[in-house]
Amino acid sequence: MSSPTVGDHVVSRLGQWGAKRFYGYPGDGIGGVVSAIGRAVEAGAxxxxxxxxxxxxxxxxxxxxxxxxxxxxxAVVTSGPGAVHVLNGLYDAKLDHVPVVALLGQTATNALGTSYYQELDLVRLYADVAGEFVFQVTDPSQVQHAIDRAARTATERRTVTAVVLPSDVQDADAVLEVPEGHGFTHTSAVPGSLPGVPRPEALAEAAALLRSGKKVAILAGAGALGATAELTAVADALGAGVAKALLGKAVLDDRLDWVTGAIGLLGTRPSYDLMRRCDTLLMVGTTMPYSEYYPAPGQARAVQIDVDGTRCGLRYPTEVNLVGDARETLAALLPLLAGAEPDPSWRADIARWNHAWDAWGLERARAEANPLNPELVVRGLSDRLADDHQVAVDCGTVTSWFARDLDLRPTMTASLSGTLLSMGGGLPYALAAKQAHPDRPVLALVGDGAMQMNGLSELVTVAQRWRTWADPRFVVVVMNNSELSFVAWEARAMQAEVPFAAAMDVPDVPYAGWAELLGLAGRRVEGPDGLDAVLDAAMAADRPFVLDAVVDPNVPMIPPHVSLDQVVSTAKSQLKGDPAARAIVVEGVRETVGAAARAVRRHVHTGDDGD
Structure with missing residues (x-):
């Protein structure tokens, strides 16, 4: 048997760190690693x-x-253009604090510095996205330490790291044992212990602050995932209401009376009211960036729990910061909350806000649209989700409908490009969810603009792989409105401009037809008639299914807090001759008009631009 190569050593060592899958695209710059992965695949490793x-x-x-x-x-990519292309997906990991190692091919060492084909200074290029650790290997003896350092740094600091591997080094014989002696260093592939519980004095201080609150609000993010039972117990002990950042949407059941759902620009009115009327705030695993959706400064006393102390106090002036694992910290905090005396009307108020919002949501979904109301589609999907569904979401207006209209339960998982907010991630996310758990159904919510970025091509990957999945259910819902509608609404509300058609219009593509050409299933739906039957067929299909839902671009995304500036800007855009102006008024912006009227009345009578 031939000696293991550096490529073999890289693959084996990453396996010791728990890496199970390598996502990538081959090229001669990374050929030695790809060949090694092939050998590992044959061995079942x-x-x-x-x-x-x-x-x-x-x-x-x-x-x-x-x-x-x-x-x-x-992620495994070749030199030059491959290393450039992968950057956007890596920035998604960096901004959402996800541990990822990038294996980057590079020109052979003898040609480095000669302006050779596809030679880029990758260490310099990756200095930002992989700033915690990026290293170019030039000798096989460096590999073991480089891989361990990359994996450990990515895992412990929840970030992106990169190892640059010149093509000739990849095929060289591996150095598996580092000799003893001065100048040689040794390394370990054993991960560190998990973050634990803050010190007792800090827990006691936080508990005293929280017990003093009468109207407690909790904001939970991605860091709270996996702590459903503990978060529920703490919320009950404090009589608190809970709002959720997008990446934490699956942590609690959206149907609970005291859970107000998503927060922020795409969030719910109850979440806005929860924050603006509370006297105490507990933040758990979140740095949701929209400051206007937190309590007003000085309104609430605040405690924050986060695994990374550098993120504490980043969004709101906290009095106590607890650095530790969310689940363990909440469990340690719970017995110290005995004796809390919340205002008994607080949760009743929250339930009342939720019921009113739900009724309004149903009214919005049933409002006339041309040809199909996107909220009606998403609410129909919500009713059909299985307990173990995995939901992948792209960025755009579809994110708003996901945030407001799709009820999740803690047995589900859901994610998207949360901080980078990059279009084009929906299908890659759905594919990864299915590869991670091939026995669970997947739903992907994608706008037509995003579908044309990466979705159409990655359906080829789906067609290539779906027969290997234990459960073939993989539904892609394309919200087809022939427009980059989120950007169009931003133009109206922020720039007071008529959307520029040449920039905003998206060509209509037969998405379902493309799926059928690939051997998948698909249907196009252009109105509410027959929608239920198509949704049933999609969810029960024996192969991946693409639903081309032709929806109305003029159904508005109404922020939970409509400012006077937004109202005036939208009005100006319509006065400038926005061709959608009549449709906006006719097809559902009764809600905008009502919100505008209330905002104007407040401004005229009080000088306040609203709550």
Whole structure:
């Protein structure tokens, strides 16, 4: 048997760190590592997922970790353009604090510095996205330490790291044992212990603050996932209401009376009211960035729990910061909350706000639209989700409908590009979710603009792989409105401009027809008639199913807090001759008009631009 190569050593060592799947695209710059992955696949020690574009490799490696498939994501790409293409997906991991290692091919060492084909200074290029650790290997003796350092740094600091591997080094014989002696260092592939519980004095201080609150609000984010039972017990002890950041949406059942759902620009009115009327705030695993959706400064006393102390106090002036694992910290905090005396009317108020919002949501979904109301589609999907569904979401207006209209339960998982907010991640996320858990159904919610970025090509990957899945259910819902509608609404509300058609219009593509050409299933639906039957067929299909839902671009995304500036800007855009103005008024912006009227009345009578 031939000696293991450096490529073999890289793959084996990452396996010791828990890396199960390698997402990537081959090229001569990374050929030695790809060949090694092939040998590992034959031995049953690894899995390689060939995607259609390196950007997908970055997104999918990120999503694999988010959906609980692997503790460490790995993207494998070639030198030059491959290393450039993958960057967007890696920035998604960096901004959402997901551990991912990028394996980057490079020009052979003898040609480095000669301006050779595809030679880029990758260490310099990756200095930001992999700033915690990026290293170019030039000798096989460096490999073991480089891989351990990359994996450990990515895992412990929940970030992106990168190892640059010149092509000739990849094929060299591996150095598996480092000699003893001065100048040689040794390394370990054993992860560190998990974060624990804050010191007792800090817990006591936090508990005293929380017990003093009468109207407690909790904001839970991705860091609270896995702590459902503990978060519920703490919320009950404090009589608190809970709002959720997008990446934490699955932590609590959206149907609970005291859970107000999503927060922020795409959130619910009850979440806005919860924050603006509370006297105490507990933040758990979140740094949701929209400051206007937190309590007003000085309104509430605040405690924050986060695994990373550098993120504490970042969004709101907290009095106590608890650095530790969310589940263990909440469990330690719970017995110290005995004796709390919340205002008994607080949860009753929250339930009343929720019921009113739900009724309004149903009215919005049933409002006339041309040809189909997007909220009606998403609410129909919500009613059909299985307890173990995995939901992947792209960025755009579809994110708003996901946030407001799709009820999740803690047995489900859901994710998206949360901080980078990159379009094009929906299908890569869905693919990674299915590779991570091939026995669970997947739903992908994607806008037509995003579908044309990465979705159409990655359907080829789906067609290539779906027969290997234990459960073939994989539904892609394309919200087809022939417009980049989120950007169009931003133009109206922020720039007071008529959307520029040449920039905003998206060509209508036969998405379902493309799926059928690939051997998948698909249907196009252009109105509410027959929608239920199509949704039933999609959810029960014996192969991946693409639903081309032709929806109305003029159904508005109404922020839970409509400012006077937004109202005036939207009005100005319509006065400038926005061709959608009549449709906006006719097809559902009764809600905008009502909100505008209330905002104007407040401004005229009080000088306040609203709550």
């Amino acid at each position: 690894a899995e390689f997922v060939q995607v259609r574009h390196e950007e997908t490799a970055g997104f999918a490696a990120t999503a694999d970790v988010k959906f609980g498939g692997s503790p460490l994501g790995v």
